[in-house]
Amino acid sequence: MPQIPQYQQRTRATSGELGPGPQRSAGGGFMLAAELAKTAEKIQLSKEAWQLADATAKATGELEQIRGQLEADEDFDTHSSRFLEQAQAIREKYGEQLGGVSARAFRDDFERIAQSNAGQVAINAQKLKAQKVRTEIGNTLFDLSQLTGQDPVTDEAIHSQARLAVETGAQNGNLSFAERNALMQKFDTDSSEAAIRRDMLADPELAERRLASGGYPRLSGEAQAIWAQRVSDAAYSAQQRRLATEERDYRMSERAQKERADELSKEGDTLLASNKLTPKWIESHSRELDPADKRYFYSKLTGGAGDGPRDSTRYANLRERAGLGEDVRDEAREALHRGEIRSSDFDRILGEVEGSRPSWYRRGTEYISTMSGVSDLNPDPAAAATKATMLDQWNDWASAHPKASVTEAQTAYQDIVSHNSLVQMNGLPMPKFAVGNRLALDIDSTEAQTAKAFQDGRIDKAQFEREALLLQRWRQALAPQGTKK
Numbered sequence: 001m002p003q004i005p006q007y008q009q010r011t012r013a014t015s016g017e018l019g020p021g022p023q024r025s026a027g028g029g030f031m032l033a034a035e036l037a038k039t040a041e042k043i044q045l046s047k048e049a050w051q052l053a054d055a056t057a058k059a060t061g062e063l064e065q066i067r068g069q070l071e072a073d074e075d076f077d078t079h080s081s082r083f084l085e086q087a088q089a090i091r092e093k094y095g096e097q098l099g100g101v102s103a104r105a106f107r108d109d110f111e112r113i114a115q116s117n118a119g120q121v122a123i124n125a126q127k128l129k130a131q132k133v134r135t136e137i138g139n140t141l142f143d144l145s146q147l148t149g150q151d152p153v154t155d156e157a158i159h160s161q162a163r164l165a166v167e168t169g170a171q172n173g174n175l176s177f178a179e180r181n182a183l184m185q186k187f188d189t190d191s192s193e194a195a196i197r198r199d200m201l202a203d204p205e206l207a208e209r210r211l212a213s214g215g216y217p218r219l220s221g222e223a224q225a226i227w228a229q230r231v232s233d234a235a236y237s238a239q240q241r242r243l244a245t246e247e248r249d250y251r252m253s254e255r256a257q258k259e260r261a262d263e264l265s266k267e268g269d270t271l272l273a274s275n276k277l278t279p280k281w282i283e284s285h286s287r288e289l290d291p292a293d294k295r296y297f298y299s300k301l302t303g304g305a306g307d308g309p310r311d312s313t314r315y316a317n318l319r320e321r322a323g324l325g326e327d328v329r330d331e332a333r334e335a336l337h338r339g340e341i342r343s344s345d346f347d348r349i350l351g352e353v354e355g356s357r358p359s360w361y362r363r364g365t366e367y368i369s370t371m372s373g374v375s376d377l378n379p380d381p382a383a384a385a386t387k388a389t390m391l392d393q394w395n396d397w398a399s400a401h402p403k404a405s406v407t408e409a410q411t412a413y414q415d416i417v418s419h420n421s422l423v424q425m426n427g428l429p430m431p432k433f434a435v436g437n438r439l440a441l442d443i444d445s446t447e448a449q450t451a452k453a454f455q456d457g458r459i460d461k462a463q464f465e466r467e468a469l470l471l472q473r474w475r476q477a478l479a480p481q482g483t484k485k
Contacts, residue, residue, distance in 0.1 A: 323365030
């Protein structure tokens with residue numbers, strides 16, 4: 001019995017056949033080999049496809065990296081050429097790795113991808129270049145806008161620079177017409193805001209008034225509303241700070257004045273105790289002394305009342321000149337130091353010089369001075385006393401009626417002259433509170449009316465004493481001849 005070959009036995013055993021069959025087994029082996037070859041070919045093709053896809057993905061990723069790097073590079077004109085150069089290097093690198101048919105397929109596909117990306121890179125480069133130009137022009141315009149507001153000539157020069165910068169940037173097509181207009185409009189707005197910001201920092205209240213009067217015409221309505229609130233807040237804050245500063249300065253000044261007045265008060269008391277107090281010292285510190293201390297020191301110097309005898313002619317002369325607007329303060333102080341006028345007389349003269357009077361006051365003074373008849377050629381002491389009395393009465397009336405009309409004032413000073421006209425008897429003027437007339441003066445009733453006026457505060461002590469002295473002279477003048485002393 002012939003022996004079965006080993007491969008036939010394996011085949012039969014594998015296939016489960018029981019009997020001999022050499023031709024069939026041989027045919028089945030050939031088929032399996034063919035299938036295995038096809039499977040191997042498929043595996044090989046599948047491997048090459050995977051390698052191709054992987055290479056394509058990696059190469060494309062590298063292209064994206066190159067594009068990102070180029071976007072950060074400001075040499076925009078070379079973006080496209082550098083991209084193609086690096087893309088070619090990538091194409092060759094992966095083509096060599098693949099080899100064969102896959103390499104050819106990769107190179108063809110990658111070439112199309114690279115060319116498409118190169119076009120996009122060129123477009124992006126132009127966009128980036130234009131964006132950079134716009135940014136640089138915008139920064140330049142903003143810097144220029146902060147320099148405006150100095151003077152018209154400088155502003156015009158700066159505006160010319162701004163227009164030149166915009167036109168230069170537009171030459172290569174980097175700016176459209178609308179963009180050029182938008183940049184110049186923003187420049188005008190920035191210039192106005194820079195100006196109002198400077199003004200607000202320097203003087204918020206002035207900036208507020210200027211804004212309200214249209215002093216920043218290039219600001220839009222919306223911007224004006226925003227700045228109006230800002231400037232108003234700044235002006236209010238500045239005003240509050242100024243008021244607080246003024247209040248602080250006033251309090252400090254007031255405290256310093258009080259401390260100085262206290263020092264002078266103590267110094268005056270020391271001088272008084274040592275009999276060294278003089279009117280000159282009082283007057284040299286009259287602006288710093290407390291009024292009460294000043295009256296007190298004068299009262300001590302004059303023995304209590306502070307109103308000793310006076311030179312009527314000297315006083316009337318000083319009062320007249322002061323009423324006519326002449327500054328006689330130095331002469332009045334000198335007269336006070338020499339005892340020619342009283343402290344109350346000096347205060348009246350000082351008030352006359354330093355006070356503010358209506359226009360009709362000077363006319364009244366001139367009228368009274370003329371009607372009194374006192375002059376260098378006629379230095380009558382009695383007439384001078386009457387003149388001084390009339391000027392005092394005119395001053396009192398003007399102080400009590402500061403808003404009187406010209407007609408009312410004219411009636412008043414004419415009445416004063418009429419009231420104080422020298423009476424025929426001994427040349428005496430009429431008392432201010434006379435009861436009766438010149439030929440029938442009721443002395444007792446007049447004295448009572450005068451005392452009541454003093455008690456009511458209508459006249460001061462000096463005026464009361466002058467009226468009392470005048471009534472005494474009237475009483476003596478009206479007394480029978482035999483009773484006069």
